[in-house]
Amino acid sequence: MTDSALLLLQAAADTTRAYGEFPVIGARAAVWIAAEVHLMFAAFVLGVPMFAVVAEAIGLFGKDQRYDRLAREFTRLLLVAYSATAIWGAVLVFFLATLYPRFWAYLTTIFGPSMWVYAGLFFCESFTLYLYYYGWDRWKYGRTKLVHWGLGILLNVWGTVVMFIANSWLTYMMTPPRDITPTTDPATIKLWHAIANATWMPINVHRVIANVVFGGAIVAAYASYRFLVAKTDEERAHYDWMGYVGNFIAISALIVLPFAGYWLGREIYQYDQSMGITMMGGFMSWLWVIQAFLIAVLFLTGNYYLWIGMGRIPGAERFQPYTKYLLLVLVLGAIVWGTPHTMIADSKELAAMGGSHHPLLGALGVMSAKNTAVNLMILTTFLSFLLYRRANTRPVVPWARTGTLIQAAMFVVAAGVVLFYGIRGYFVEAIVRIGFSVYQVLAVLACIVCVTVIDILMGRGAASLGAIRWGKMPPRSQYALFILAVTFTWLMGLMGFARSGIRQYWHVWQVMQDTSKYAATPALGYASKMISLCVLIFLSLVGFVFWLGGLAEKSTFVPAGEGEKGARHVGH
């Protein structure tokens, strides 16, 4: 019997009991909202603890109380955010069980034991969080502080394992092992076989990095909100600094995120080329043009925040004249990155172009151009950070000039490698071109690592040109941080849809069909509206969480001179 006949039989065997109905918005929209908002909260409660534990470590080992209080301030917000995550998770499970009972039964048959482990770990995670937060004052000094920090690490371990388990369920839906067919009895599928599917690890890595980005962006947005409503200069200084730290972490992690995304995309292509083509070149491809826009917004806004920030750093005047050249590279990169291969055109324009590919600009719509643009944008952003970092210091090591020249040479070489392979990619066959992107990425990463190491060594004992005037930032810089948080959230929803939507009318790709009336893949316009609604719900709830955080306790800012370094702090 052919596969198609089997699929028809499977569809026919579905009874009305396979699907439930939800009033007004329908079953799919209900599950969509529950899953998306749950995922956003989950990213929040996984990203922020990473942020908190790193901040606590800096406070602990760097003897800077401000970081310790920063970590605590965020852990307080986590308590409420955990409840929200659990509530939305429960809503999702109830919706799945009542609206998609057959599919839910299928998943639980395979993954049941992992779901029990998940629940147990969630329990551990919650109580570790309570210990971590409520034990802050009790385990404050000496060895007990180390134990407390250990609790923070443990909290992250639980959270990461919980996420890995949930990731296995959704990646199984996308890329079930090849030996599983529509006729395979789910009870016979080995649990680990289903978990260790083709996209499980790429998604795990991608999400861990993305959560760091998200955590940093939300922290920065919180800080910007508190900055804008601050009443005193001390408060403004504290939240300005907090916004900087959040943005620094978000953008630093963002720099490596495209590489993880590339790995995930590659695995999807390798698993099933039609899935890959649907995602990148087919009807989902327009999402990538929107994604390109949003990523360009992230790069431009992140750099913009740094450049404005230079206004409050003595010594930054040396570098400010050069920011316009960095901006030029970023704008050109954004133009190339966003140029569609298949353009929206009316019939007259189509006739003039000889099709939907522009004869000249179409060359910017292919991967060679895109990879080159994004790698140069990453290098430029890194250079911005470097200038910002150095702004109020002057290296005193005898080899400072040589070191700077070596750093400059590394930038030139990395940019040269990126450009060379970008251009060469047009003249080789596709299979060779795909490999070029690896060289481009390696050149950029090598440059980032080596230049950072040299910079750290060169910065030892550097002379200060004056303390950063924390708090002396115009309000528009804080709106930039808001934009970053909103853009990250929106991107997460859009790209999540691209990943999930490529399954089309399958619950489990080519194994279990969606035979409900919602089986058709939604149009991009409808999907965009749904995602925007989810972003709105999430941000409104997060705003509420921030407000609650302010109600529960007063701000933990450290007035000038109170901390061991206090507001007189010079470095970053």
Added chain:
Amino acid sequence: MSAPLPPALRRYAGHPFWQAVAILVLAYVLVVWVVPLLPGSAIVPKSVVLQYMVTVLVGVLIYVSDSEARWTRFKEPINAMLVEPRLRVVRSGVLTAVTAVVGLVAYGQVKTTVAAPPNLRSIHPAPPTEITFRGKSITLTGLENPLRQHADSLPTYLAEGKQVYYRNCLPCHGDHLDGLGHYASGFNPLPANFQDNGTIAQLTESFVFWRVAKGGPGLPREGTPWNSAMPKWEDFLTEREIWSVILFLYDQTGWKPRTWEKAESGGAK
């Protein structure tokens, strides 16, 4: 050596507001008029012009506002235009112009036109893993052109492919394989241009085989309407004829087909 700018002009050239205006005008001229004049180019669709101009505008706004001093200077002429009594005429002119532009844009959006609306068309339909060709199952994943295994017979296959092409494909895809055959102007979208590096140069031969064999009727449901007039050639050509014409397409254009990545196990991916 270039002559220095007159002082009045230099004052404008150094002012962030006029720099911003100049950059925007320059970018527009470049995209709308200069790019189409370049060799082998064509007009830039309005959607892309809008996209580029928005990006440039964001860049300009960042430039004028990333330093407090520049931002203050940038706002000076705008503030002056809005409040200073001596600039009443300019103010009236600008406000009238802005209103007129908004009106014109609105009119342009709502006026009736005979042109078909812009089409958001995905160009790469996703191929199935397997197809049925005249009752025979063919797995596309990992499939190479079987005729390439017979290197000695390639000239024969190429000659056969050439014949197939000129008998069947020429009217639409053209003598130069550029999609400009005699009937081409009757189709929207135009027939595929094989000389373009965005078509067969990006595809595996198995993909091209699927497109030729199944034509427009075999395109996947998602992404419709495809508006493809390509016939389902499996009704007219044999499997070998289709592989021959594919050989001919790559040979004649000079492109190399996309190849399959080898899996660790040795199978193709």
